[in-house]
Amino acid sequence: MNKSIDSLYSALKLKPNDTEIYIELIKAHISSNRYKGALELIETAEAKFPNSKELKLQKAFITGKYGKINTALAIIETLKQESPNDPRPLAIESNLYFIQGDLEKAEMSIKWAISLQENSPFYYNNLALIYEKMSENDMKSGNKEKAKNNLMEADKTIQKAISLKLFPQMTETQKRIQDKLSHL
Secondary structure (H helix, E strand, O other), X not given: OHHHHHHHHHHHHHOOOOHHHHHHHHHHHHHOOOHHHHHHHHHHHHHHOOXXXXXXXXXXXXXXXXXXXXXXXXXXXXXXXHOOOOHHHHHHHXXXXXXXXXXXXXXXXXXXXXXXXXXXXHHHHHHHHHHHHHHHHHHHXXXXXXXXXHXXXXXXXXXXXXXXXXXXXXXXXXXXXXXXXXXX
């Protein structure tokens, strides 16, 4: 990852006005959990490219990671109004609500994203994680039947994700969900 980031910085020196290089560099920082560096890059890039939707998406994501959920949701709300058919703001919104613990809103946002892009295994994976978390909350409150129903929805949803494209973390999620189901 360090070599990739170094290469992207070299590319940025050659093409300082290329938005895509900034975006890839920000994504590389995020992938390596270097959120402070990503945020600094976003601030620099925003000054050059104030209308970049991709930069705004990344900013909302990072802002949420720093716990500023309401600020991040405000960014997302603007993006949803500007591009009502783009599922990406909805996916980030779902993640923000998940972090906040508002699982019903997280579910609604990711289902909306799925309605706009039905072939995304990642959106189905995220929905399965939401159902899994709902199940955990149901178990804590003593509602075993509701917990089981949410786990069954999680299992069905992760199977849909895997049918679209298999990723190792999805197989792990499926196994974990099925293990929980077998213990109910």
